[in-house]
Amino acid sequence: MPLQDSSVPTRPKLHGRKKGHRLRKQRQQLLETLLPTLLFPQADAPVSDPYNLFSRRFEALWLEIGFGDGGHLAWQAKNNPDIGFIGCEPYEPGVAGLLMQVAADDLENIIVHPDDARQIFRRLPDGCISRIFILFPDPWPKKKHHKRRFISHENIDALARLMHPGAELRFASDIDDYIRWTLAMFRGRADFAWMADCPRDWQIRPDDWPATKYERKAAAVGRQGKFLRFRRI
Template sequence: MTDRYEGSFFGRRKGKPLSPRRTDLMENLLPRLALDLSQPAPADLRDLFDAPVETVCLEVGFGGGEHLLHRARENPTVGYIGIEPFVGSMAKVVAALEEEGLGNVRLYDDDAVNVLDWLPEASLDMAYQLYPDPWPKKRHWKRRFINEQNLERYARAVKPGAEFRFASDIDTYVDWTLRHIRDHGGFRWTATRAADWKSPWANWPGTRYEGKALREGRVPRYLTFLRV
């Protein structure tokens, strides 16, 4: 089976209709918060943000936004780029940013591949991919975001010595990720004991999806890799 897949790595984009307020925010506020990939990326990604930030972190597929918003609140000097194609989730985060006045978040509502290709080389201080779509049926594994090409994209954008963090509750995806990381060679798994991949990262807020996984008896794994 080849890892190459031409097409999106996510499923449906729309769910329930948005409220009038969230529809208005998506039409009027999101364009101001969204990355403009028609323009070259700034040489220094800190220039993307309204707030003065010292470092920049990427989260691919932020889902309900629980983790993205928590990190943005607790780390006002870190700029966060959040990517999520699902309209309802994006609208939730846009509404929270408007209500709380957070100036250290920028957004993108389409395929993360586009952003990874747009970012300057060695420009990210950290990257997260938390509970990506596992595509559990074997015939769909080619749609998993972690593959040789996308790891190369991460490796190009993440600074040497910076962390790439991955979480999943699907054993086959955890094994898949470890194997692809090993074969790629651009990242080193930092775990030295079981607690390193069984325990979440510091100040972990949990996510809605993680809560569902735990209720259904699935066990999350938290993998930390360093860009070498």
């Protein structure tokens, strides 16, 4: 399969905000000075060896889609120093939040695509990713908006191509309808297996999976997260 497929739009329509409130000076400065040093290549060309994006050779590459304020991504990067991370987040204050943590902890294993994750899928080679995180994606609760949900067969096809056999995809949501939607989609596929033997497996996060900001906000109003893990076959 060629890396670039001309039938796929390079700029899919993004539903959601990119700009937020005016940023504090330090955050704005980090966007201007630190972000350019961590940028996923912005020219629309194939990235044939994504390991080369980093200053040293890592053991594996993990991808977080919609990292929000970057808390989970920074935690994973800090606790897995031999892994290279690609984080995608179009919301500028979220990117600035991640940069604060990168600067505070001198993290050298994160590359950022400050935009829609779908733009980079087709630019990456087959089987290059070992783990993907999609945590509390926008639930789009109205039925007429369900087609905006990130979990779709089209996006799972793209992610399946990027994941090597044995790679893991982690998904979380506090919206039961989105959990059911995601389970139905993955369980209807031959290329993924749900990694759950008992309810505890989806009710309780593993120790290497910290709570995100959105999870904490949902829990504060009584909505518990559910945690799904799928193995690429």
